[in-house]
Amino acid sequence: APINPYGKAKKMAEDIILDFSKNSDMAVMILRYFNVIGSDPEGRLGEAPRPELREQGRISGACFDAARGIIPGLKV
Numbered sequence: 640a641p642i643n644p645y646g647k648a649k650k651m652a653e654d655i656i657l658d659f660s661k662n663s664d665m666a667v668m669i670l671r672y673f674n675v676i677g678s679d680p681e682g683r684l685g686e687a688p689r690p691e692l693r694e695q696g697r698i699s700g701a702c703f704d705a706a707r708g709i710i711p712g713l714k715v
Contacts, residue, residue: 670702 641647660667705713
């Protein structure tokens with residue numbers, strides 16, 4: 640239940656993706672990633688990615704690299 644225009648736009652995009660998947664052979668997965676504060680460079684606050692995610696920086700980058708075969712896989 641989005642409470643602002645930004646949330647409504649995100650929800651609409653998710654609905655479009657789900658509608659598309661119902662009418663195609665493509666499997667889809669929607670990942671919601673939210674980090675309002677960000678990470679501290681010293682690692683005291685925010686995400687502390689596993690070593691295999693450090694090169695990509697974010698889980699989304701690791702997902703794209705796994706999907707493209709750049710890295711062998713990704714466990715979430």
